[in-house]
Amino acid sequence: MTLLETENLVKEFGGLVATDDVNLTVEEDERVSIIGPNGAGKSTLINLITRRLDPTSGDIRFKGESIVGLEPHQVVQRGVSKSFQTASIFPDLTVRENAEIAALAAERGAFGFEFLRHRDSLTDVHGVARDTLDSVGLLDRADTIATDLPYGDKRRLEIGIALASEPDLLLMDEPTAGMSPEETKSTVDLIERVKRDHGLTFVLVEHDMEIVFSISDRIVVLSRGGIIAEGTPDEIRGNEAVQEAYLGG
Ligand code: ADP
Ligand code: MG
Known part of the structure; x- marks a missing residue:
């Protein structure tokens, strides 16, 4: 196709x-x-x-x-997702939160927070974020504040953010x-x-x-x-x- x-x-x-x-x-x-x-x-x-x-x-x-x-x-x-946009990382949030926001953004449109009423989709978001961090090798850094990551890991997070929107x-x-x-x-x-x-x-x-x-x-x-x-x-x-x-x- x-x-x-x-x-x-x-x-x-x-x-x-x-x-x-x-x-x-x-x-x-x-x-x-x-x-x-x-x-x-x-x-x-x-x-x-x-x-x-x-x-x-x-x-x-x-x-x-x-x-x-x-x-x-x-x-x-x-x-369609684009990776390696430096602006895609929220520097003050954790690695996990960055991945979750990316998963949400794809599901609900840019940062519409009506998802809070939908528990199922929230569970999905946690799961998707977790799987994503696992596949880019950042699961053990999930609680690190994004800005504290070394350069190479920031680039990994950017790929992760792009992937989290599936x-x-x-x-x-x-x-x-x-x-x-x-x-x-x-x-x-x-x-x-x-x-x-x-x-x-x-x-x-x-x-x-x-x-x-x-x-x-x-x-x-x-x-x-x-x-x-x-x-x-x-x-x-x-x-x-x-x-x-x-x-x-
Ligand atoms: P590449 O990514 O292959 O290096 P670009 O797509 O960035 O090339 O640029 C292609 C051409 O368009 C270049 O001549 C560049 O100067 C011009 N260009 C790109 N963006 C703009 C813009 N926003 N305004 C004016 N010219 C632009
Ligand atoms: Mg270019």
Whole structure:
């Protein structure tokens, strides 16, 4: 089944075409990486999908229904989550509370607290939060105040927050940016584990080619806002246009 589909998607900033007629599809259970030089339009594309940006023209469909016109939190409720937004952590709350709020937000819309009248859903929220912290390896830090976590654990919590909403599609924009080699490895291991345990569909923007080639089913190459190539890691490695435009010959 096609989970995500953009159709002739265009985003202009003034005279600049940041997204140039992009037709991107992501199938269920597929792991897609988006690569391309700085300024190619990778983050813009992600931000269009999460509804942080309005497209200039074109359509975005998730599970067959247009999501253009929805609010960002409604997109989360439909099953699209974005990880590695630093703003997603509440620094003064505990790790557990952060996971619970994320689980709630997906269930009830952004922080509508009418859930308090529904005991069943509250029990679910505790369970989902617990399972989530377990799968990102933070269960033993559940009572730690988020701001006191080491950097690598904060990144784990961000993945946890994205997972707690039980997304059908997880978007990640440069998850390893600013990480040490050890933190990068531990994050990649975590993404691999989540991919295995949760059978998650994801779209990953990543500049580290080693990670991209090892983790993706399909790679989409952006240049100046448009898709210039897509294919399996082997196909992309051998693609001359990609070599020229991006991999540097
Ligand atoms: P990437 O993530 O691939 O590095 P971006 O999507 O961030 O690229 O940017 C694509 C192009 O759009 C760049 O030329 C960038 O300067 C421009 N751009 C991005 N966001 C904005 C914005 N909010 N206003 C104006 N121009 C923007
Ligand atoms: Mg970017």
